[in-house]
Structures are given as structure tokens and as C-alpha cells.
Amino acid sequence: MTFVLASTISRLVQRGNLTMTFSDGRSMTAGDGTGKTVHIRLNSKRAERGLVLDPAFYLGHYYGTGDIDLVEGDMYDLLETVFTGNPDFKYYDSRWNRLLDRGRYLLRWLRERNGVRRSRNNVQHHYDLTGALYDLFLDEDKQYSCAYFENPEQSLDDAQLAKKRHIAAKLAMGRPGLSVLDIGSGWGGMALYLARYLGAQVTGVTLSDEQYAVSRQRAKDAGLDQEVNFLLEDYRNAPGSYDRIVSVGMFEHVGRPNYLTFFRKAASLLKRNGVMLLHTIGRTDAPTTNNPFIEKYIFPGGYIPALSEVMRAIEKSGLAVVDIEVLRLHYAETLRHWRERFMARREEAKALYDERFCRIWEFYLAASESAFRWQNLVVFQLQLAHDQQAVPLTRDYLERGEGCLKAREGDGKVRPGAQKFPQEASI
Structure with a gap:
């Protein structure tokens, strides 16, 4: 999972200054070194898996549980780096994420049937x-x-x-x-x-x-x-x-x-x-x-x-x-x-x-x-x-x-x- 996540982050953040520290202590950097410095630390393997499998949910979820910490910068700085780091690459447009969204879309009537x-x-x-x-x-x-x-x-x-x-x-x-x-x-x-x-x-x-x-x-x-x-x-x-x-x-x-x-x-x-x-x-x-x-x-x-x-x-x-x-x-x-x-x-x-x-x-x-x-x-x-x-x-x-x-x-x-x-x- 570490390799997949690191590969995704490298493509996602080509502008900016992001450091990611994994649960085993290893770190990577992404971006061209410009802008705000952001350092995110993943404290568990489950946080790494979550960011690979369903980042739209697990980034916020594991930040809430403490499995993810921000060492430098805040959550807005991190999201700005992610959303502006490479406008041509959409992490959520992968085949897996499209399949995940399709499943949620098919179940939408159950979640939204608000009596x-x-x-x-x-x-x-x-x-x-x-x-x-x-x-x-x-x-x-x-x-x-x-x-x-x-x-x-x-x-x-x-x-x-x-x-x-x-x-x-x-x-x-x-x-x-x-x-x-x-x-x-x-x-x-x-x-x-x-x-x-x-x-x-x-x-x-x-x-x-x-x-x-x-x-x-x-x-x-x-x-x-x-x-x-x-x-x-x-x-x-x-x-x-x-x-x-x-x-x-x-x-x-x-x-x-x-x-x-x-x-x-x-x-x-x-x-x-x-x-x-x-x-x-x-x-x-x-x-x-x-x-x-x-x-x-x-x-x-x-x-x-x-x-x-x-x-x-x-x-x-x-x-x-x-x-x-x-x-x-x-x-x-x-x-x-x-x-x-x-x-x-x-x-x-x-x-x-x-x-x-x-x-x-x-x-x-x-x-x-x-x-x-x-x-x-x-x-x-x-x-x-x-x-x-x-x-x-x-x-x-x-x-x-x-x-x-x-x-x-x-x-x-x-x-x-x-x-x-x-x-x-x-x-």
C-alpha cells in the first residue's frame, strides 16, 4: 500500500511542498518546493490503506481518529496542495474510485429517502x-x-x-x-x-x-x-x-x-x-x-x-x-x-x-x-x-x-x- 500511495502522491502533487511520513517512519516529498510547507504523518497501516482505497472518506475519518496528523501546515493547506498540485491528474478518477462512486450512486435512494x-x-x-x-x-x-x-x-x-x-x-x-x-x-x-x-x-x-x-x-x-x-x-x-x-x-x-x-x-x-x-x-x-x-x-x-x-x-x-x-x-x-x-x-x-x-x-x-x-x-x-x-x-x-x-x-x-x-x- 505504501508504494501505491507514494506513486499516487507523486503524480498528484507536482507543484507545492508536501512531505509524507509513513507509519514505518520512512518519508517522501512531492512537489516543486514552492508554496506553503505541508507535512502529513500517517500513524497506522490502516490510514495508509484508507487513503489508497477511499481517500474521500478516510482522510477526514482517520484525521479525526488521530491515525493521521499534520506536523506542518493545517488541513486547509494540505487540501490546497492536493487540489492545486496537478490540475491534470484526478486521484478520484481511477477505475477503482469510479467503481466505488458507481456503487454509492446505485444505493443513493436508500440513503436519501428522507421520510x-x-x-x-x-x-x-x-x-x-x-x-x-x-x-x-x-x-x-x-x-x-x-x-x-x-x-x-x-x-x-x-x-x-x-x-x-x-x-x-x-x-x-x-x-x-x-x-x-x-x-x-x-x-x-x-x-x-x-x-x-x-x-x-x-x-x-x-x-x-x-x-x-x-x-x-x-x-x-x-x-x-x-x-x-x-x-x-x-x-x-x-x-x-x-x-x-x-x-x-x-x-x-x-x-x-x-x-x-x-x-x-x-x-x-x-x-x-x-x-x-x-x-x-x-x-x-x-x-x-x-x-x-x-x-x-x-x-x-x-x-x-x-x-x-x-x-x-x-x-x-x-x-x-x-x-x-x-x-x-x-x-x-x-x-x-x-x-x-x-x-x-x-x-x-x-x-x-x-x-x-x-x-x-x-x-x-x-x-x-x-x-x-x-x-x-x-x-x-x-x-x-x-x-x-x-x-x-x-x-x-x-x-x-x-x-x-x-x-x-x-x-x-x-x-x-x-x-x-x-x-x-x-x-
């Missing part, structure tokens, strides 16, 4: 970790999804505010009092924003006990508990009829077998002249299988879709796509902020859990950033409607709407002279 009970268990696995953990690295509003960076120097808090503003503008809410359903409402930030600055009546649904409790308390503390109502409920059981529907960072948990169910339910809840905005991670290549490490340790039952998979379900649901925006690298920058914040407060995270947990989360954050920066992941924002005239014919209204919202944010409330939002202009 109501299983969906709740999956959500609780990740989102019902102590809120103190998320306080270590998220922004003040606890937005756990891709931010929107209007410029490279923007802070995380400002970029997350810009994300909410950008989404709110796309909802084309021309007057206060519109009813909104927030599917996957998280810690309540999006719902509270729409109520505070657009006068919306918002219903948020979540499956996380932790998020449900926090969001209800936030609404009460903000004096918006009459405008915002949070439910501990599955989207399939969401009640009512709505002028607008928004879903941010939830669709990744739906699972392919439920895509048509999701969009048909949304279509039944959305009024005929309504608008829906779906914000989801997506991939720019063909449908595939989920990352096995993320599946086991981070988001069980989740899947990141290709656009073709999403469109196929929308086409059968009765909804129409009226606009699509692809956010490139915005999530890479979001994850960079999260990773750096987490690492700066790593000892606090260790006090909450343990060293193994911290290692797994180090890998999760570094690998996720790498996937958005050097691989095939992006964010899709899909604007959906029953009626193609539900939104203006050009995107000019977005800039006007965001400008209006910035003014309202400055005031901290909906200004009396700004009740009519620009999007309501006739088309």
Missing part, C-alpha cells in the same frame, strides 16, 4: 448541537448558509446582511402585510428580517428543537412575535397559503426521492400571483453521489444536486423558473470566515465536545471551502412562480429594492414614507 421521522433525526444530528458551538464561528445573526459578498473586504456580518437583503429583493414584496413561508427557518434571521424591514407576516418551519426555541425567543425579544410565527414542523405538513415562499440552505436536506414532493407542496402553498426564492448549494457537473465523509459525520441523508435534477422536478410541479442566479465563490469566502473563526476559538469548541469532534469539524470546514474554491460546488438561487408576470421583466428592480432596504436598515425600522416597495411598479 418525516428520518428527516427530523437527520436535522437533529447536526443542528441540535449546542448553540454555543455555532456562536463560536457564525455571524451575530447566526446565518448558517452562504453569505453574499458585495466586495472582497466585506465582513462576514455585513455579507450575511447583504444576503438577506438580496433574497428579500428577489421576493418582490411591493407592500407590507404579505404572508411569507420560510421553509427551514434556522435561527430565525431571515424571517425576522422580512418582518422588520418589509412588514411581512412570516411563518417559519424547522425540525430542529434548538433552532425552534432560539428563533421563538428572538422574535419575542425583538417585539415581532405577532408578525413572525415559528413552527416545529416538516415542510410536508406546512399549513396555509402564502404570497411568498423562501427557503435558504434547506433544500440540501430534502433528498432526491423527495424533490417532486417538495416542489409540488411549494406549488400548493404558493398563491397564483406569488413568488418563491430557493437558495441551495448545487454542483456544476452531472448528478453523482454524496461525499461519504459528509454523509456519515455532518449531514446524514443530505445531497447536493445538479441543476438538471432540480429542474426536472420543478417542471413537473406546476411552478415555472423565472430567474436563476449562480453565486460563485461566495460560499468559499463564507467558509473561510467560518474556518478561521472556528480555529481561533478551537479550545472553546474542545471544551464543549472533545479533540475528535474538533478534528472532524476542522476537516469539514476546510474540505467544504476547498470544494467551493477548487472543485464543482456553487450556490443556485432559483426564483419560481405560477405566473411568469409575477416579477418585473428586467432585473433593475433588484438594485432599487436593495437600495431601499439599505435605507430601512439604516433607520432600523420601516419608514412611514417607504411603505411602497419599488418592485410593485407595473410591468
Whole structure:
């Protein structure tokens, strides 16, 4: 196994500066000596076998168990070296790895068949970790999804505010009092924003006990508990009829077998002249299988879709796509902020859990950033409607709407002279 692994690393890293020490004490170097120095040590034969047989899973797994250590550099430095060391060589494109991915792809329906009970268990696995953990690295509003960076120097808090503003503008809410359903409402930030600055009546649904409790308390503390109502409920059981529907960072948990169910339910809840905005991670290549490490340790039952998979379900649901925006690298920058914040407060995270947990989360954050920066992941924002005239014919209204919202944010409330939002202009 040592010979096979050394041969693979030599081909994979032709630029960079990587040293690998094997479990028998022997070392090798790869790369041209440029860039950051990275030294990885394999402490067991099983770690060597794992990196040969299934590196997508075992690199993170054995880093978590301590079978792999980083002597110099950190996990992000290692992944940068791996992903940029030789763009023409793909370690995961070997015959064995293609066979492995094919097997996982064939079993995808079993892993992603998320019924109501299983969906709740999956959500609780990740989102019902102590809120103190998320306080270590998220922004003040606890937005756990891709931010929107209007410029490279923007802070995380400002970029997350810009994300909410950008989404709110796309909802084309021309007057206060519109009813909104927030599917996957998280810690309540999006719902509270729409109520505070657009006068919306918002219903948020979540499956996380932790998020449900926090969001209800936030609404009460903000004096918006009459405008915002949070439910501990599955989207399939969401009640009512709505002028607008928004879903941010939830669709990744739906699972392919439920895509048509999701969009048909949304279509039944959305009024005929309504608008829906779906914000989801997506991939720019063909449908595939989920990352096995993320599946086991981070988001069980989740899947990141290709656009073709999403469109196929929308086409059968009765909804129409009226606009699509692809956010490139915005999530890479979001994850960079999260990773750096987490690492700066790593000892606090260790006090909450343990060293193994911290290692797994180090890998999760570094690998996720790498996937958005050097691989095939992006964010899709899909604007959906029953009626193609539900939104203006050009995107000019977005800039006007965001400008209006910035003014309202400055005031901290909906200004009396700004009740009519620009999007309501006739088309």
C-alpha cells in the first residue's frame, strides 16, 4: 500500500511542498518546493490503506481518529496542495474510485429517502448541537448558509446582511402585510428580517428543537412575535397559503426521492400571483453521489444536486423558473470566515465536545471551502412562480429594492414614507 500511495502522491502533487511520513517512519516529498510547507504523518497501516482505497472518506475519518496528523501546515493547506498540485491528474478518477462512486450512486435512494421521522433525526444530528458551538464561528445573526459578498473586504456580518437583503429583493414584496413561508427557518434571521424591514407576516418551519426555541425567543425579544410565527414542523405538513415562499440552505436536506414532493407542496402553498426564492448549494457537473465523509459525520441523508435534477422536478410541479442566479465563490469566502473563526476559538469548541469532534469539524470546514474554491460546488438561487408576470421583466428592480432596504436598515425600522416597495411598479 505504501508504494501505491507514494506513486499516487507523486503524480498528484507536482507543484507545492508536501512531505509524507509513513507509519514505518520512512518519508517522501512531492512537489516543486514552492508554496506553503505541508507535512502529513500517517500513524497506522490502516490510514495508509484508507487513503489508497477511499481517500474521500478516510482522510477526514482517520484525521479525526488521530491515525493521521499534520506536523506542518493545517488541513486547509494540505487540501490546497492536493487540489492545486496537478490540475491534470484526478486521484478520484481511477477505475477503482469510479467503481466505488458507481456503487454509492446505485444505493443513493436508500440513503436519501428522507421520510418525516428520518428527516427530523437527520436535522437533529447536526443542528441540535449546542448553540454555543455555532456562536463560536457564525455571524451575530447566526446565518448558517452562504453569505453574499458585495466586495472582497466585506465582513462576514455585513455579507450575511447583504444576503438577506438580496433574497428579500428577489421576493418582490411591493407592500407590507404579505404572508411569507420560510421553509427551514434556522435561527430565525431571515424571517425576522422580512418582518422588520418589509412588514411581512412570516411563518417559519424547522425540525430542529434548538433552532425552534432560539428563533421563538428572538422574535419575542425583538417585539415581532405577532408578525413572525415559528413552527416545529416538516415542510410536508406546512399549513396555509402564502404570497411568498423562501427557503435558504434547506433544500440540501430534502433528498432526491423527495424533490417532486417538495416542489409540488411549494406549488400548493404558493398563491397564483406569488413568488418563491430557493437558495441551495448545487454542483456544476452531472448528478453523482454524496461525499461519504459528509454523509456519515455532518449531514446524514443530505445531497447536493445538479441543476438538471432540480429542474426536472420543478417542471413537473406546476411552478415555472423565472430567474436563476449562480453565486460563485461566495460560499468559499463564507467558509473561510467560518474556518478561521472556528480555529481561533478551537479550545472553546474542545471544551464543549472533545479533540475528535474538533478534528472532524476542522476537516469539514476546510474540505467544504476547498470544494467551493477548487472543485464543482456553487450556490443556485432559483426564483419560481405560477405566473411568469409575477416579477418585473428586467432585473433593475433588484438594485432599487436593495437600495431601499439599505435605507430601512439604516433607520432600523420601516419608514412611514417607504411603505411602497419599488418592485410593485407595473410591468
